[in-house]
Amino acid sequence: MHLGWQAKQRPDAIAVIESGGRTVTYAELDARSRQLAAAIGLRPGDALAIRMPSGAAFLEVAWAAQRSGLLYTPVNTHLLPAEVEEMAQGKLLITEEVYERLLAAPGTGEFEECEGRELPFSGGTTGRPKAVRKQLTAGPMGDPAAECVQVAQGSAHFWREDERLRGFTPPVRLDLRGVGARAAAYGITGFTNADPHPGQDLPELLSVLPQRLVVMGIGDAPVKFLLDDATLPTPGELAASVAAVRPRPVAVHCVTRVQLLVTLLALEEAGPVAGDRIEHGSVIPAETMPWLARLGVTVVTQPHFPVERGREYATDVDPDDQAHLYRCRSLAKAGIPLAAGTDAPYGSADPWAVMRAAVKRSGGEAVARRAALDLFAGEPQRPSRVKRLAVGSVADLCLLHVPLKEALDLMSADVVRATFVGGRRITPPE
CATH class of the missing domain: 3.40.50.12780 (ANL, N-terminal domain)
Incomplete structure (x- = not known):
C-alpha cells in the first residue's frame, strides 16, 4: 500500500x-x-x-x-x-x-x-x-x-x-527447449545466468536446457552485484558486501567509470579471490588497467556492442569515454584475464557474430581470429581460462564441418556440425 x-x-x-x-x-x-x-x-x-x-x-x-x-x-x-x-x-x-x-x-x-x-x-x-x-x-x-x-x-x-x-500480467510460457536447441546450433555448450537475485528454484526451471548451466549466486558460482549510479554504495559499503560472501567470487556489473572505480576500491579492501570478475567493463580508462591486472580480476566484455551500436554511442557517449568503450585487445595486452559474453537478449545471441565484431574493432581493439574464438572457449567458472581437450576429459565440444582454420576465416554458425555436452550429442542427428 x-x-x-x-x-x-x-x-x-x-x-x-x-x-x-x-x-x-x-x-x-x-x-x-x-x-x-x-x-x-x-x-x-x-x-x-x-x-x-x-x-x-x-x-x-x-x-x-x-x-x-x-x-x-x-x-x-x-x-x-x-x-x-x-x-x-x-x-x-x-x-x-x-x-x-x-x-x-x-x-x-x-x-x-x-x-x-x-x-x-x-x-x-x-x-x-x-x-x-x-x-x-x-x-x-x-x-x-x-x-x-x-x-x-x-x-x-x-x-x-x-x-x-x-502481479499485473499473466504468466508466459517459456520455450526453454527451443532456446537450448537454437543455442546448440550455434555450438554453445554452456550458459551463465547473471540474474542478481535468482530464485532457489531457477536451476530446476532451467534444467531442461541441454547445455551446462552456471547460475550466479547459486552453489559455488560467483555472486552477482548490480551497481547503478543513482544508488551507488561507497567503496567501503561494497567491500563489506563482498567480504560477507567470501570465499566465493563476485561478479560486479560495471558500466560507468564511477562504478568501476568503486568496484576496484572495494576489491582492494576486501581482497580479490580467484574467479572475481567485472561484468561488461563498458568504460575502462587506460589508467585503471594496471590496477585490474594487479588484482587479477577477469573482465567479461561485449566486444560487439561498439560495432552493433556505433551510431548510438557516437552521440550518447561522453567524448572522454569513447576511447575506453568495451576494451578488448588492450586488456589482453595489459595482462588482464579476458572473456566475452553475448549479453543476450540485450545483444546478439550468436557468439559467432560477436567474434566477427571482435576482429573488426577499430581503435586498436581488434583481436586475432583465434583470440576471438578463445573469448568463448573458457571454463564455466573461469571464463578466461581456455578449456583444452585431453584424453579422458569431459566431452563438451563443438564439432565442425571444416578444419579450424577455415572455420575461423568464415566465423559463422554454418560451420557447426554437431554440439556435445558431457559426451552426449545435443544437436539433431544427421
Whole structure:
C-alpha cells in the first residue's frame, strides 16, 4: 500500500525511525509532503532531481513529487558535481537547503493530485547516464488498472520493475527447449545466468536446457552485484558486501567509470579471490588497467556492442569515454584475464557474430581470429581460462564441418556440425 493509504488508515503509526532515534508518523509525512507539493509549484509531467541523504526529509520530497504527477530522479550524494549536473540536466534540484526553504515558504497548500513516477538514470551499456522515462497514467495514486491500460497500449517504459509487473500480467510460457536447441546450433555448450537475485528454484526451471548451466549466486558460482549510479554504495559499503560472501567470487556489473572505480576500491579492501570478475567493463580508462591486472580480476566484455551500436554511442557517449568503450585487445595486452559474453537478449545471441565484431574493432581493439574464438572457449567458472581437450576429459565440444582454420576465416554458425555436452550429442542427428 502506498503512503497516502497508510496516512488515512494509520495516521499516528510510526513511518520512519531515523538513525538519531527521531520518529515520524504517517500523518506528519502526509502533511509535509502536501506542503512541499504545493510549494514546488511544478505541473504534472515536469521533472525534478532529489539530492538528499536517506531519511524522512528525502521521503517527504519523493512523496510530494509522486503525488503531484512529477517525474523525480534520486541523485546519489556521493556523485561529483559534474555527475550531479549530468543527471539533473536542467531540472529543479532539491537539496537539504532547498527543502528547508520550501517548507518555510508561504503557500496555498493546493496542487493537482495525480500519480507521478521515479525517473531513474541508467548507464546502460554506453557509460553515460540516460533517463529511463516512464509513462505517466494521469490516474489517482496507486491505481494498478491505470498502469495496466498503459502497458496494454504499449506506451510504458519500465526500469527494473519485474516484481511489480508480475502481479499485473499473466504468466508466459517459456520455450526453454527451443532456446537450448537454437543455442546448440550455434555450438554453445554452456550458459551463465547473471540474474542478481535468482530464485532457489531457477536451476530446476532451467534444467531442461541441454547445455551446462552456471547460475550466479547459486552453489559455488560467483555472486552477482548490480551497481547503478543513482544508488551507488561507497567503496567501503561494497567491500563489506563482498567480504560477507567470501570465499566465493563476485561478479560486479560495471558500466560507468564511477562504478568501476568503486568496484576496484572495494576489491582492494576486501581482497580479490580467484574467479572475481567485472561484468561488461563498458568504460575502462587506460589508467585503471594496471590496477585490474594487479588484482587479477577477469573482465567479461561485449566486444560487439561498439560495432552493433556505433551510431548510438557516437552521440550518447561522453567524448572522454569513447576511447575506453568495451576494451578488448588492450586488456589482453595489459595482462588482464579476458572473456566475452553475448549479453543476450540485450545483444546478439550468436557468439559467432560477436567474434566477427571482435576482429573488426577499430581503435586498436581488434583481436586475432583465434583470440576471438578463445573469448568463448573458457571454463564455466573461469571464463578466461581456455578449456583444452585431453584424453579422458569431459566431452563438451563443438564439432565442425571444416578444419579450424577455415572455420575461423568464415566465423559463422554454418560451420557447426554437431554440439556435445558431457559426451552426449545435443544437436539433431544427421
